[in-house]
Amino acid sequence: MIRPALAALCVALALPAQAQMPAAQQFGAVGTPTSGRAEAIGFYSRGCATGMVRLPESGPTWQAMRLSRNRNWGHPETVKFLQQLSAAATQVGWRGLYIGDIAQPRGGPTPSGHASHQTGLDADIWLMPPPSLSLNATERERLDFAPVTTGTRVNSRWTPAHHALLRAAASDPRVDRIFVAAPIKIAMCRGATATDTPWLQKIRPAAGHDAHAHIRLKCPAGSRFCTPQEPTVAQLSKGGSGCDATLQSWIEPQDPAPAAPARTHPRQYMLADLPAQCSDVLRAR
Secondary structure, eight states: OOOHHHHHHHHHHHSOGGGGSOHHHHHHTOOSOOSSSOEEEEETTEEEEESOEEOOSEETTEEEOOGGGOOBEEOHHHHHHHHHHHHHHGGGTOSOEEEOOOBOTTOOOOSSSOSSOOSSOEEEEESSOOSOSOOOHHHHHHOOOOOSEETTEEOTTOOHHHHHHHHHHHTSTTEEEEEEOHHHHHHHHTTOOGGGHHHHTTEEEOTTOSSEEEEEEOOOTTOTTBOOOSSOHHHHTTTSOSOSHHHHTTTSOOOOOOOOOOOOOGGGOOGGGSOTHHHHHHHOO
């Protein structure tokens, strides 16, 4: 008869080594999506996804960048949105779009980079008119971002076409919000009227977004376990456009804030930190 303590030890030793690995390493090691129905699971920065589809590396109006990361996977609605937005970019005078990270094949935390991009509903678009849509894999790795801000202002790279492109994206009902550097939001607020409120409120200031825009879609229909963004943008801005006096505070010197309590970064999450369904997502064929 095996004693309980010995039995527990045997079970522990039988657990696969990967069970003790951070979730980011486990999801980052999976190179294919699950089959079956597409579903975003959990929150944008604590989740995973099933039935993801790959944005083709190149299309008539887009190119996926940084292919070595294998992060050009998304919920089918996200991929469809990006293809449509890239076509809309041609209406503002661009050849199309350079599209950065969306998600890994099964979502989840990434070994490097983002805290979000875990459910296939986040996507980065470069704020640079593509000089070419025929870049090879090496060129896609080496091409640098071109920031459209310098200090607290937009620079000469910012054009009315950028404004029109972001307006087109934010006007799409599938979009929950778009993160850009504060000077971009301020530039877009100039001359804004009440008729701009429904879309302009979705443009939200965020540090580190001076060369790309981070687009976040709403939970799509059928994603039973998807956790929506709360509060909504409308609640954050109290129904306004987000162009009030508080926006200026994003670029004004501030007194040092009290040190925030240390938080676990998503790259440090273990599988148990994610929704229970994510364990099944990893095991699925």
